[in-house]
Structures are given as structure tokens and as C-alpha cells.
Ligand code: IPM
């Protein structure tokens with residue numbers, strides 16, 4: 473477990489009660505406190521411990537004392553990258569809705585520059601990353617007999633959107649039983665509020681998935697409940713033993729940290745998702 477910052481430690485504690493009594497828990501101290509004391513973000517020892525574990529239960533990262541991006545990129549995005557956790561699965565069971573968020577590139581790739589008054593932020597989109605994400609989404613929807621929507625912005629982001637559309641349509645050919653749809657992200661945001669039953673499984677780019685999943689959490693009664701699984705679902709290519717990083721999607725909420733009011737539901741659900749994923753793994757094995 474990596475409790476992290478803000479309300480992370482407060483919500484992780486009750487989530488640990490979900491784990492079997494004989495679970496061996498290793499605590500990783502990455503986060504703002506250690507960063508401010510030592511300058512370290514994720515150490516080699518942290519990475520070794522995580523790679524040797526079955527899974528990582530993650531609290532939250534982000535602290536107002538540290539400049540934006542340092543902890544987010546240095547801890548959470550670094551772990552997603554090191555463990556090649558290319559799927560961010562965000563289920564909203566009460567809404568009958570699941571997001572499959574591409575978790576390795578897009579605008580999160582960290583490519584860009586600041587040059588005086590000019591700033592660029594490049595969205596990286598590779599066929600291989602889109603394809604493995606889309607194939608997972610088709611498999612997920614197919615197993616549940618659910619509709620799959622691609623959400624993007626192909627009318628403006630023609631380079632990235634064009635490739636996503638092309639790959640989505642190609643992979644769709646392998647899953648003739650899965651009903652598909654496409655919506656632009658702005659229309660999808662509107663329809664999530666006005667007519668969400670049209671969506672069941674949504675596969676989308678990293679940034680769109682980040683935003684739409686908070687929107688869904690808002691519709692679903694708040695960020696206090698929503699959990700996510702950052703996964704490398706394919707055991708044959710998984711770079712380490714660790715199947716994934718499981719986290720509440722709410723973040724560190726420094727404004728309420730220490731007040732005892734943080735809702736641990738999302739962290740508890742993250743722990744349950746972790747156990748579910750581990751059960752699936754051992755069943756496959
Ligand atoms: C999330 C969070 C992260 C993200 C931040 C903390 C980097 O908002 O898990 O949704 O943007 O992916």
C-alpha cells in the first residue's frame with residue numbers, strides 16, 4: 473500500500489480491513505512528506521517492493537506545499553509508466569456504466585515545452601497503445617454483453633482522433649457481437665447528464681477519460697464512492713508480478729485532510745476491485 477498525501481492515509485486505513493487477515497502488507501512512504509524531507513519521489517527500493525507485490529493499493533497524491541505536477545508526475549504517473557498500467561478501468565455500477573481510459577499516453581505523455589509565452593502540450597497516440605486499450609474494452613464489453621462507445625473529438629483532433637477511429641473500427645471487426653457507437657467528447661458529456669442510458673462501456677483517451685469519470689462520479693452521488701483500477705491485464709506482457717494499482721479517483725483533498733470527514737467508500741471499493749482482479753488472475757493461473 474501507498475497511502476500518500478492528504479486524505480490518502482485516512483481512507484486507506486479502513487480499506488485494509490477488506491484484505492484477508494494473512495495478507496502481507498508492505499507500506500511505501502512515497503508522497504509529499506518524504507519528498508519535502510528528502511527530495512525523493514519513487515525510490516528504487518519502492519519500485520522493487522511494488523514489483524514484488526501482487527498489487528498496489530494507492531491512497532492519493534498531491535499537496536499544496538509542492539508545485540503542481542511534481543508529485544502527480546513523479547509518483548502516480550511514474551508508477552503507471554514503470555508498471556505499464558495501460559488500462560484505467562473506472563466502473564460506476566449504480567449507473568451501469570464503465571469507463572476504459574487509455575492510461576499510458578495521449579496528453580499525459582509529458583511531451584511539450586514552455587518557451588517564454590509559448591507553451592505546447594503534445595498528445596502522443598500510438599497504434600499499439602490504442603489497439604491494446606481498445607481490444608481490452610471490446611473484450612470487457614463482449615463478456616458482459618454490453619454496448620461499447622468510442623469517445624473522442626475526431627471533428628477537431630483529426631490526427632489523434634483519426635487514428636483512434638481507424639483502430640477502433642479495425643478491432644470492431646474481431647468482435648462482431650459487440651454493438652458499437654461513437655460520440656464526440658462534448659456531446660458525450662452532455663448525454664452523460666441528459667441521457668446516460670445510451671452508454672454502457674466507454675473507451676476513450678487518457679484526458680477525456682480523466683474528465684468524464686469525474687463527471688460520472690458527480691452524477692453518481694459524489695467522488696467519495698468512485699474507485700479505479702490501473703491495470704496491465706495481459707499476464708504474458710506484464711513487466712512485473714504487480715497486476716495493478718488500485719485507487720480512489722478522488723485525489724488528496726487537502727482541504728478536508730485531518731478533519732475526519734473523508735469518505736473511505738472509494739478506497740474500500742478500490743481494495744475490493746484489487747481482490748476481484750487478483751481472484752481473476754489466480755483463476756486464470
Ligand atoms: C486521477 C487523477 C490523476 C490523473 C492525477 C492525480 C495525476 O486525477 O487518477 O484521475 O489525472 O490521472
Ligand code: MN
Nearest residue numbers: 682683686721
Ligand atoms: Mn482525475
